[in-house]
Amino acid sequence: MHGRVWSCIVSGARTWTVGVTGATGYAGGEVCRLLAGHPALRLAGVHANASAGRRLGELQPHLLPYADLEVQGSGAEQLAGYDVVVLALPHGESAAIAARLPDDTLVIDCGADHRLNDPAAWARWYGGGHAGAWPYGLPELPGQRERLAGARRIAVPGCYPTSVTLALAPALAAGLVEPEVVVVAATGTTGAGKSVKPHLLGSEVLGSVSAYGVGGVHRHTPEMVQNLAQAAGRDVRVSFTPTLVPMSRGILATCSAPLAPGTDEAAVRAAYEKAYGDEPFVHLLPEGQWPTTAQVLGANTVALQLAVDPDAQRLVVVAAVDNLTKGTGGAAVQCANLALGLPETTGLPVVGVAP
Amino acid sequence: MHGRVWSCIVSGARTWTVGVTGATGYAGGEVCRLLAGHPALRLAGVHANASAGRRLGELQPHLLPYADLEVQGSGAEQLAGYDVVVLALPHGESAAIAARLPDDTLVIDCGADHRLNDPAAWARWYGGGHAGAWPYGLPELPGQRERLAGARRIAVPGCYPTSVTLALAPALAAGLVEPEVVVVAATGTTGAGKSVKPHLLGSEVLGSVSAYGVGGVHRHTPEMVQNLAQAAGRDVRVSFTPTLVPMSRGILATCSAPLAPGTDEAAVRAAYEKAYGDEPFVHLLPEGQWPTTAQVLGANTVALQLAVDPDAQRLVVVAAVDNLTKGTGGAAVQCANLALGLPETTGLPVVGVAP
Amino acid sequence: MHGRVWSCIVSGARTWTVGVTGATGYAGGEVCRLLAGHPALRLAGVHANASAGRRLGELQPHLLPYADLEVQGSGAEQLAGYDVVVLALPHGESAAIAARLPDDTLVIDCGADHRLNDPAAWARWYGGGHAGAWPYGLPELPGQRERLAGARRIAVPGCYPTSVTLALAPALAAGLVEPEVVVVAATGTTGAGKSVKPHLLGSEVLGSVSAYGVGGVHRHTPEMVQNLAQAAGRDVRVSFTPTLVPMSRGILATCSAPLAPGTDEAAVRAAYEKAYGDEPFVHLLPEGQWPTTAQVLGANTVALQLAVDPDAQRLVVVAAVDNLTKGTGGAAVQCANLALGLPETTGLPVVGVAP
């Protein structure tokens, strides 16, 4: 259906240089991994203040083709010469750097700084002044692909909002469910980044599942609310509970909402088939097959399945994504492809490394 | 607070013989493991039709003290001589055996056959005629401990219903939430038993999370509905989604319901402290601390925490149990203790094997 | 150093059709996964007797681009029309099929049938008559690359022999160690294939490590002996112990041998740098950095490191490979590239999906 996964650019075609800052972290590393297989984007420099001067190979041993790159600082002046700059930094650090980059540089922010439209939401959830919203890098939303074509500033969605938005937007948009959403998502440990905290030690996470950020305090919540409200055309309430499970990558989001009067499964399925039938990266699985995170490991793929529960009167949609690929680094490359006029699927694997 | 974990019976005190059928499975094996540390219950025989004649050590290598026991068949005549019989069999197999055991034998059924009160529910979810309900082995429910004292037939709850019931019953009983429950539970692979199915292979579950039984089709659902409706004193709807995570044991159940008008977190916390303050096996953790399945591994403990989400207007309660211990085998021993007049905590660890 | 990972063929270049039999297993699935990213090899059909008639998507849900392919039987007549046939079958099943395929079809056998040179060794380890040796698909051995160029029958090495041979051949060839080799290798569960056996259940392997095939009985042993003896130019004894660890993919082989008189670490390092300095898929890591299986996950890469232990007077070499990629499916593609005259690295990722 979707044909060849890896697009191919004929010799002599244009290539673009890419600089990645935060390249020593998990999201930045994933961008580098994907660039190693991209025919038109060339990783030209890696940046990270804390590790400046070290070989990338010491910090990201899997990035063998780039092992000898020296990590540079991540000031705007050090990032100025690239065609494309990917920012994979903690929230609050992107805006100042981005403001000092040339307008015609394609800047793709994997952080939260430019995702929220509402300055009040930013102030409440992150604190301080808002740097302003950028085009939102979720091409699968209606009309969004067009907004990203040719853009030079793009905000990559959070990993949880990607999975939850794609899981519920079609049902909300079609009025098939009430806007009272409950999401419980399992995530691998890389979702917490490379921060060295006791509860993220292998000894603590192996063989154990835990909840965190319960009760509506996770910072990805307002982004979900924003996206789902936009889809629904009215206010949406989201109860979101993330849980940490013993795997390194992957999100499985179990999303549900009360059925609107008269909704049946056929109607829901039809809405999702219409929404995603032509999408290269979003797959509604055949009936009876449920998503696993393994099937999307390392791939820019979202796997979806849905069921209507007649007793509980709820729609349940389950979405699987790799939080580092379609959840972050793959989305960054997908957006870069769109912004630069490349085929959207260029350099992006859709087959997960399973099992 | 709860003092010594392992009770101690003075020399010369009475002991009871126990026969375990289904001893070659995970639930049966867990009962045997706990009996190895129990001062008054003595494992006297192991049974399992499929493996009759083999040494238990071949099939349960961890049960070293019982390695040389020969597995016997599981017919009623072979189980007739014990003081206590534990049935750890697939649903539908217990009733016929139990019917032929002496009335004064303590029979503890780890299967589903005698859990549901409503024959129509049994017929819908399991099919066929219902064998009738037995006293329900969840001593932490109001009044239930008294019903179990001296009983000779006890139905051990399902592992999911144990976690979900204990997580939500106090709030429903106190009218603090609306009876529209959403549960997403993560379970380790032993929850599926020792059945050799492709999707339970290590290769499939390692590094992967998946959903199954979505849309209200899991057979533990009616048991949850029964328990929660009893607690609430009115009908309750339960949307239940189980997910399979890469660990062998443990359930983390994330349970939520809409707040009733006027409910605040203090009221909820007070209700739970009242319900469980004196319970030896159910622990509401200090505020800010969230349950992990590791902390209850191999222990007969339920760890709970709760939060009120003012934006989503929901109560979220998270419960961690070991599906094989408090979820099955430990509950069986706890019930046996109660039925036989032993201290309820005899032989039951409360400290998980963490990390 | 190794430049672009994914080679690119200009439009209009020739492509070859590939049929994969055993496509529903783990090795066959990996071949399909890699073909999805290969610009010149086109997966044209999938075969597996036991699942004939089913959609591939039911059995290999991650292979989304091929989900709608119907699995066909794996008789020679059904495989006859392809340019390339990859056999990913249990040992003993390849030879009969291969014998009936046209001579000019490129046949790549991922099984053991054609790996051993010595019919007596075959008879001892596998039983029955030997089908004869084919060119051995380990291009990194001296002179082997040339033998594979243009070949039409290739035997892909076993996953353990690949890691052990590459780990020790340079030291043995240079006479730096005595031919008394000890190997202990950790493998993920996919090494055992998709067979549904109790000890491979997630419940059994999660949180547990075990040894198997101890005492020289693993069938990969004679292949290691063959390769290492060839490298050493004399008899080699190999003590091989495989262990099963809780991950789905990967081998970490810890290989050691007594130092020959006068050997120091510098000499060893020099021998390995000479052997592998120009190899695209074998990487001697910088001193102080030890291989992890994560860094090669899904990649056609071998990561090596070595140390000389002056107290024990042994050389220790540690090798990490993905048993399904460089250990099987990636090697198959690498060999196909060589046989067809394509750049050897075409379509083969070298960056692991880490972390």
Add this chain to the structure above:
Amino acid sequence: MHGRVWSCIVSGARTWTVGVTGATGYAGGEVCRLLAGHPALRLAGVHANASAGRRLGELQPHLLPYADLEVQGSGAEQLAGYDVVVLALPHGESAAIAARLPDDTLVIDCGADHRLNDPAAWARWYGGGHAGAWPYGLPELPGQRERLAGARRIAVPGCYPTSVTLALAPALAAGLVEPEVVVVAATGTTGAGKSVKPHLLGSEVLGSVSAYGVGGVHRHTPEMVQNLAQAAGRDVRVSFTPTLVPMSRGILATCSAPLAPGTDEAAVRAAYEKAYGDEPFVHLLPEGQWPTTAQVLGANTVALQLAVDPDAQRLVVVAAVDNLTKGTGGAAVQCANLALGLPETTGLPVVGVAP
């Protein structure tokens, strides 16, 4: 065979108070866990300089019965009042504290300070002056049980030396193998303690195996050499490679040595049966059954199996232990039992929490 696992002390029997320092770490926490089930040893205080003043429950959430204990400093004056003091501290910290504790206090050191007999070995491997050797807490060595009875200073062995010594001592003592030992051991992450280092993050260890301390540099090596040389009655060379695998607890040690002339498997098996036939915690498994770390999880058990490889002319012995139980905390309790004149098995589980 070994009868009841949990010994029982009649009411009114003496109890001893225990103070544990390093109680917030993994080894100290394991001692506390086991004390919760011990009828004669009462945990009376927990100590750890870095966390003094905090509730133990914040740091060790599984230790529910002790959650409200306040962590105290670990100076000698703060440890002076107990009958038994367990030191679970980093190497080099025990000696100074122990020197200031009363002579009649039973002091059990889980650290390395008092394990090595040779001051030169201490100086080489740890640096600085040696504090002197204490009775070595491995009761299963010949004559050692008697040395520990009534002792007031005991050095608990390292976790690797426990497994390797028990695996090879009988063969070396009987002259069945040559003293050229090769050990490759897989360990769970708790073996590295609770230190917060990047390579111990869940993201790094999940799905990955790695080697570390290769080439004879791991500090447990001299302790193995000491024990095995003592068993052999002559010098022994040990090549030791530890590997880190994705589980929290457990060691699987694969140990081999060249066969002495004339050795056959029957002779080896006889030597091991003689050595361990009456041991409550060391189990030579029935032929054909190989140890798994799961079967000893949380138990004070060592599971062993052996094979003679006639081609490689080596004996291979595989040992499984829980590094925190028989590897550390369980050994501490076992030694305390012996020193205090309690039955050796008191309070020590032998059945692992499997699966």
